[in-house]
Amino acid sequence: MSFLKKIQQPKFLPNFLKVAIPFFVLVTIFSLAINSWSDIFAGDFAKVAEANFNNGKWKAFFGYKIVFSAIYGLYITNKNMK
Structure with missing residues (x-):
């Protein structure tokens, strides 16, 4: 199934958000830790x-x-959608 057909499915957006939001939070925390670990500590x-x-x-x-x-999020959701 093509990407455009997958993105039109009603469950695509919730699955995308389930992947993208936690990934965003983790990347943000990791970035803050790398950039300012001593100041945070x-x-x-x-x-x-x-x-x-x-x-x-x-x-x-x-x-x-x-x-x-x-x-x-788009990559992982597209890869896992059937």
Whole structure:
């Protein structure tokens, strides 16, 4: 079955969300841990915010993760749909 036919099935979107949302959360947590582990462990969330979110940095921080999670979710859901 082609991708366009699979995406039209009513169960495609719920299955996509079941994959993409947890993947997005995991990628976000992993990224924060890699970028600011010492600041998170020290409890200095002002430095975490400055390094990752302030001055418009949140757009790039979340933008790449949203796009990557959507692509991953589409791939996995398409692969597992019958």
